[in-house]
Amino acid sequence: xxxxxxxxxxxxxxxxxxxxxxxxxxxxxxxxxxxxxxxxxxxxxxxxxxxxxxxxxxxxxxxxxxxxxxxxxxxxxxxxxxxxxxxxxxxxxxxxxxxxxxxxxxxxxxxxxxxxxxxxxxxxxxxxxxxxxxxxxxxxxxxxxxxxxxxxxx
Amino acid sequence: xxxxxxxxxxxxxxxxxxxxxxxxxxxxxxxxxxxxxxxxxxxxxxxxxxxxxxxxxxxxxxxxxxxxxxxxxxxxxxxxxxxxxxxxxxxxxxxxxxxxxxxxxxxxxxxxxxxxxxxxxxxxxxxxxxxxxxxxxxxxxxxxxxxxxxxxxxxxxxxxxxxxxxxxxxxxxxxxxxxxxxxxxxxxxxxxxxxxx
Numbered sequence: 187x188x189x190x191x192x193x194x195x196x197x198x199x200x201x202x203x204x205x206x207x208x209x210x211x212x213x214x215x216x217x218x219x220x221x222x223x224x225x226x227x228x229x230x231x232x233x234x235x236x237x238x239x240x241x242x243x244x245x246x247x248x249x250x251x252x253x254x255x256x257x258x259x260x261x262x263x264x265x266x267x268x269x270x271x272x273x274x275x276x277x278x279x280x281x282x283x284x285x286x287x288x289x290x291x292x293x294x295x296x297x298x299x300x301x302x303x304x305x306x307x308x309x310x311x312x313x314x315x316x317x318x319x320x321x322x323x324x325x326x327x328x329x330x331x332x333x334x335x336x337x338x339x340x
Numbered sequence: 341x342x343x344x345x346x347x348x349x350x351x352x353x354x355x356x357x358x359x360x361x362x363x364x365x366x367x368x369x370x371x372x373x374x375x376x377x378x379x380x381x382x383x384x385x386x387x388x389x390x391x392x393x394x395x396x397x398x399x400x401x402x403x404x405x406x407x408x409x410x411x412x413x414x415x416x417x418x419x420x421x422x423x424x425x426x427x428x429x430x431x432x433x434x435x436x437x438x439x440x441x442x443x444x445x446x447x448x449x450x451x452x453x454x455x456x457x458x459x460x461x462x463x464x465x466x467x468x469x470x471x472x473x474x475x476x477x478x479x480x481x482x483x484x485x486x487x488x489x490x491x492x493x494x495x496x497x498x499x500x501x502x503x504x505x506x507x508x509x510x511x512x513x514x515x516x517x518x519x520x521x522x523x524x525x526x527x528x529x530x531x532x533x534x535x536x537x
Contacts, residue, residue: 230450232373234385238397243446244382245375246389287395290384293373293448295425295521299455301462303363315453326395 226261229273230317232293237279239326240287248289252322255281255288260296260316274317285326292320363469365462367455369415369519370422373448378428380435381442382527388442390532396442401530404438408526410451414518417458427525438529446527453522457515464512471505 234241257277261270282288296316381388386398409430415421431443475498482494 225450225452227449227451231447232384232449233447234383234445237385238387239385240387240389240395241384242381242389243373243376243384244378244380246381287387287389289375290373291375295371295450295523297369297453297455297519297521298366299368299458299519300364300366301459303462303466311459313455315450317450327393 226270229259229261229270230295230315231273231275232290232317232319233275235275235279237282237288239282241279242287242289246289248322248324249327250325252289252324254291254320255323256318256320257281258316258318260314263311263313265310274319278319278321282323286323287326289322289324290319291322292318294318363462363466365418365458365465366420367415367417367458367519368420369413369453369521370420371413371425371521371523372422373425373427376428376431378432378435378443380432380440382431382446383442383444384446386444388444390442396532398444401441401444401532404440404529404531406526406528407434407443408524411523411525413521413523414456415520416518417456417461417516421519425523430525431527434529439531440529441532442530443527444530446525449524449526451522451524452520454520456517456519458519461512461515464508464515468505468507468509468512471501471508475499475502475505 240246255278257274259271259274259277261268263269278288294317296314296318298312298314298316300312302310302312376382381390383389388396390396411425411427413423413425415423425448427448431446434440435443478494478498478501482491482498485491485494
């Protein structure tokens with residue numbers, strides 16, 4: 187019996203410890219969730235991704251006029267509801283052909299908060315966060331054919 | 341028109357007025373980035389176009405060092421603000437200090453957006469307008485009241501409510517925290533390998 191009691195005691199203690207660990211983990215997760223920023227940075231990152239062609243942020247003069255490409259993406263919130271679109275950089279890169287490179291002409295981060303009040307209908311709050319991109323896709327010139335860039339060679 | 345019918349007119353007018361009292365406040369904070377006028381090429385991808393117009397891929401250069409810096413752009417609440425993101429000088433300085441040929445893999449990440457006092461200021465403004473609307477209704481009741489005592493009560497209550505409305509609207513001016521975009525700019529400074537042309 188003493189052995190059985192000790193055995194049961196161990197089991198109970200183990201269960202208690204497990205519960206404690208589980209509770210601790212739960213509180214830690216909740217704390218992390220509470221501390222985490224609600225802002226979806228991934229949707230508002232201007233980057234070149236895995237593109238192997240140039241995505242020029244500095245002004246580069248090309249010989250060909252190129253073709254304009256544009257993309258927009260972001261989040262739209264209304265009250266507690268939020269919808270997200272495809273990130274703009276991904277949408278822009280999807281429009282680039284294999285033999286092209288990109289000159290970014292305009293980048294805009296836009297935040298628009300609108301609070302409207304209607305008596306008896308409450309105060310709906312709308313929040314839009316957008317990344318708008320405009321670029322020109324230029325043809326990659328064959329070797330030996332050169333274009334000029336701003337930026338003096340050293 | 342008798343006083344009774346006048347009072348009913350006020351009652352009937354008050355309902356649509358209270359339904360129609362609306363307000364709309366908007367804060368727009370727009371941050372723009374035009375093509376950078378840097379002395380050396382800056383690319384968001386691993387490849388860049390060099391000063392001679394050639395495409396330089398990542399196997400044609402070596403990493404000098406990565407860099408990162410942050411920027412914050414603020415805008416007044418309940419207004420429209422357009423600000424150019426100033427990253428040119430810092431990137432140019434980094435390129436100059438390290439004698440780098442270019443900056444590649446440059447990312448601009450909006451790490452946070454804080455709408456500041458947009459909502460709280462809107463709530464205080466609405467409170468102000470609503471109290472004023474209610475004060476107007478009380479004054480209208482006072483005009484059509486039957487007795488002097490009723491008029492005194494209506495005007496008195498209307499005055500107090502109007503005062504609360506003015507105070508509420510004034511409090512909205514204390515709620516003036518600006519909206520703020522926070523950006524992190526990261527990238528790497530690179531040097532073209534010798535003989536990689």
